[in-house]
Amino acid sequence: SFELIQPLSVSVAPGQTARITCGGNNIGSKNVHWYQQKPGQAPVLLIYKDSKRPSGIPERVSGSNSGNTATLTISRAQAGDEADYHCQLWDINTGVFGTGTKVTVL
Amino acid sequence: QITLKESGPTLVKPTQTLTLTCTFSGFSLSTSGVGVGWIRQPPGKALEWLALIYWDDNERYSPSLKTRLTITMDSSKNQVVLTMTNMDPVDTATYYCAHRDVAVAGAFDYWGQGTLVTVSS
Numbered sequence: 046s047f048e049l050i051q052p053l054s055v056s057v058a059p060g061q062t063a064r065i066t067c068g069g070n071n072i073g074s075k076n077v078h079w080y081q082q083k084p085g086q087a088p089v090l091l092i093y094k095d096s097k098r099p100s101g102i103p104e105r106v107s108g109s110n111s112g113n114t115a116t117l118t119i120s121r122a123q124a125g126d127e128a129d130y131h132c133q134l135w136d137i138n139t140g141v142f143g144t145g146t147k148v149t150v151l
Numbered sequence: 152q153i154t155l156k157e158s159g160p161t162l163v164k165p166t167q168t169l170t171l172t173c174t175f176s177g178f179s180l181s182t183s184g185v186g187v188g189w190i191r192q193p194p195g196k197a198l199e200w201l202a203l204i205y206w207d208d209n210e211r212y213s214p215s216l217k218t219r220l221t222i223t224m225d226s227s228k229n230q231v232v233l234t235m236t237n238m239d240p241v242d243t244a245t246y247y248c249a250h251r252d253v254a255v256a257g258a259f260d261y262w263g264q265g266t267l268v269t270v271s272s
Contacts, residue, residue, distance in 0.1 A: 078258035087264055088262055089262070131197070140200030140203065
């Protein structure tokens with residue numbers, strides 16, 4: 046089965062840039078979606094189809110996908126960005142989520 | 152405005168069957184390209200996709216759980232039901248239902264609040 050590997054945790058200073066990776070075999074050939082999940086809350090869609098932002102998501106949140114790695118980038122990090130982040134894709138007709146990354150804004 | 156809400160038991164015993172209902176509003180499950188999926192999250196762990204039903208009644212299941220899951224829809228009631236048989240303590244998790252749309256390349260763009268199900272005797 047398809048696996049998506051994310052770092053367990055990422056730390057970022059306020060105002061700096063956080064990059065969260067999602068690794069998978071030839072992931073660049075698939076559409077990758079990203080979700081943010083704050084404690085006790087349901088996930089929220091941040092990025093779909095590698096780099097597209099739903100309405101209401103700020104431009105400082107961006108995504109890219111190539112080769113074996115998809116990346117979520119959060120620029121000018123704020124305290125409110127502290128959350129868990131999950132990547133997701135469809136492998137034929139099977140949904141796959143990544144292992145999840147906890148982002149801490151120090 | 153799209154909303155979804157999960158309902159069902161909070162506690163089930165091992166070997167029992169779990170039945171969860173997702174009641175939604177703001178969209179029709181008869182609209183081409185739309186689906187409703189179920190995703191779960193054990194405490195402190197990652198999200199796990201379970202099942203999906205499409206507007207045309209096609210169903211998709213997690214390969215590892217396929218033999219235990221059934222997903223159905225009642226478009227007239229705006230509900231999607233998930234049943235999971237032979238529950239085990241490792242199935243303890245928060246269960247979410249979510250709206251999936253081809254307009255966002257198949258991402259889950261709206262989620263319910265989730266319901267915590269504990270499996271214990």
